[in-house]
Amino acid sequence: MNGSILRKLALRCPALALAAIAFALLVIWPVGTGSAHSSLTDAFPAPDSRLETAPQEIVLTFNERLENKGFAVQIYDRKGMPAAKGPAALDASRNTMRLALPPLEDGSYTITYRLLSADGHPIRASYVFTIGAAADSQLGYASASRLHEEHDIGKNMPYWITRGLYYLGLLTATGWFSLRVYAPDIARVNLKRYSIVGKALLAFHLVALVLLAWNDFGKLSEGLALTDDWSILLGTSIGVSYAIALPTAVIGLLILGKWRAIDAAWIILLFAAKGLNGHAMGFAIPAITYVLDIVHLAAASLWSGVLLAFAIIGTKRLAEPGAAGAAPPALLLSRAALSAIALLAVSGLAAAALYTNGFHRLLDSQWGRLMLAKAAAVLLVIIVGSALRRSLRQKRLKPRSPWLLFDFALYAIIVAITAVLTYLNPLAATGPLFWHENVKSVHIAAVITPNKAGEVNQFNVSVGGGAAKEGEGGPRNVTLKLQSIDHPDIAAIDVPLKLVQTNGSPLSLYDYNYSAEGNYLSLPGRWKLEVRVLSGKLNEYVTVKTFYSDNKK
Structure with a gap:
């Protein structure tokens, strides 16, 4: 009787937990717009402000490091004529732009600026300020356009899907070929199938990467001259990232699956390129967060490879004893998955603490709320992994085990959250x-x-x-x-x-x-x-x- 109840609970728990995660996402998922880039924390002159005397310079400060290419600040008078001719300058801290101003007459002026945050997100915005108490104000007009600049998550679904496909392709392709690096016997179970699946995953990753690069580069080059495109491609972190990742993905179709050392080098190079495109480069000390980002990617890739092995090679084959009485490959994969999840949790926690200045105002940002949802999913993965390892030791793991299906579902949820999470600003909005x-x-x-x-x-x-x-x-x-x-x-x-x-x-x-x-x-x-x-x-x-x-x- 008790055994029957336990079996029923084992079947229902995954479904109930998934329902709980779905409900939690609906509750914490932000409705409307969200900051997906560096935020303006301070501005002089301030938006919609009225100054008694003319300012000598424009100063715009942001909460993340900026790229030293592709930025500009311009000011126009009420007739639409440029009021300053010099180029903007970027401070040594790379989070403040300045534009020196000539003497300005009383009246309303429009400031427009463009920049690339170091994590690869383009920003364009405008606002108005007024000089002189007697001058007519343009309050609420040019600045109103700023109100609609933020990214609307609900209306940007095609882009989030593209990002989700990219992360799925990156993690599954690298995870699949990492099997040959640390567990070559698993790949030899069926070399033909292993090769076919590997080529398919590489092609999927390449297509998703091209789609994402096309979207991102279109946003980056908007409003720039053709000569500036090369400057962005070769002079910014996101440009260098794609310049490395695209040829690496193509070369992978030709050389992977032959030499384990080459496979490992290819995986590391791809992660190194990805680390240049994201929040890691926007941190004050990017070297620290860059390493954490690569470790996080490697852990997620390792977990992806384990899941693919169970899905494609099969639970029954993996549960069979190895050569010369060695432990079943499934146990090796189980230990690899446990190590991957531990690394995933530690690296993710450390990076989140750095991005948010010690989890300051974590719940005030969409990034923070989604990070909590991801953390909850990872916690469930740890619980599910424990149940799976127990089934393996007791030789009761079945191909369609509810716990194994639950693990796959959690993986899909985490990848989907990551696709959005990596584009949002970790810091809660401050400034105007x-x-x-x-x-x-x-x-x-x-x-x-x-x-x-x-x-x-x-x-x-x-x-x-x-x-x-x-x-x-x-x-x-x-x-x-x-x-x-x-x-x-x-x-x-x-x-x-x-x-x-x-x-x-x-x-x-x-x-x-x-x-x-x-x-x-x-x-x-x-x-x-x-x-x-x-x-x-x-x-x-x-x-x-x-x-x-x-x-x-």
Whole structure:
């Protein structure tokens, strides 16, 4: 009776655990947009700001290292003419761009910048600032485009699928050929099948790599001259990564499967190339995270090879004793998988700690939430692996064991999470706040600059859309409230907004703009912003945004 119950639980546990992971992903998966690159942490002049005197330079600071190629900062006056001629310069720290300015007249100016973060992500954005108290402001127009610059995960599905296929191809191809490196007897079980599967995996990896490179290079070269393309290809980490990976993938089709040393060298070279394209290069000391990234890839590849061996060679063949009474190959693979998962967990934990400055504000970023989901999946892999090793020792492992199928399902989930995770910014957003939401056809935008606690900040709210024009004279009332989340005992702070006149762009989403200035972000930490719009017909539209305000100088 007890044995029957245990068998039923063994069959149901994998399905229940998978359902739990799926539910967790639905809960923590962010709806809407997410930062997929370096974030602007400080800007002078600040977006949508009004200065009494003309600035002498533009200073833009980001939270990650930038590539020293393909960056530019430009400034235009209200007539669309360039207001500065010199090129932008990159600081030695490679996270700050500067552009020296000539004397500027009063008026509104548009700053536009372009750069490549060191982890390979292109960034293009613009914003507006005004000089002089009497000058007409262009509040909310050019800066509004920045609100839509972030990557919408839901609408970028083809790209995430391409990234998922790439990681699947990379890990399965390298994992399959790593079997010959550390367990050649397993590859000799059926050399013909091993060779056919190997060629198919190499071809799959090459196609996925080409598709991803085509997508990435198209984004990198957008807005650049043809002569700059070669500079990006040979002068940036992501360019060098693809310049190495593509020919290596092609050569692999010709030489792999003949010499174990060549197979090992090919795998290492491919990982070395991949390490140049990702978060590892955006860290302050890239050598450390680069090594961790390669170790992480090697561990994932090793685990992939083990799963492929069980799927293609077969559990029955692998469970048979080896030559001269040696232990079954399945036990060797089981130990390899255990080592791989241990390396995967340790290297991933170390890299995550470095990327997030000791897990600071981990839950405030999409990257952090997905990392927790991945960690939960890895923990389940450890539990499943324990059950599989027990079945192997007891010689009860069947080809369609629920635990083996569960292991494959967890592998697919981890690869899918990785495809998105590696493109998101590990650091929670800081710096100027840009927020936009379409509430029942009413566009509401809120901009806080420079978003520094304990200092004077500018608060701008813009409202637009058909429903916002209900009645005469626009909305009856627009309010902005700030609530400290870390200090709930402090009552919400009302920010006194005033209607401001603009130059009226016909292309703008917004018809009415409101502004305030003051030290309303009095404390560092998490805040909740709430904007309420009361229309002429007494219909209310509300948007809420949680954000973080820092006071670091």
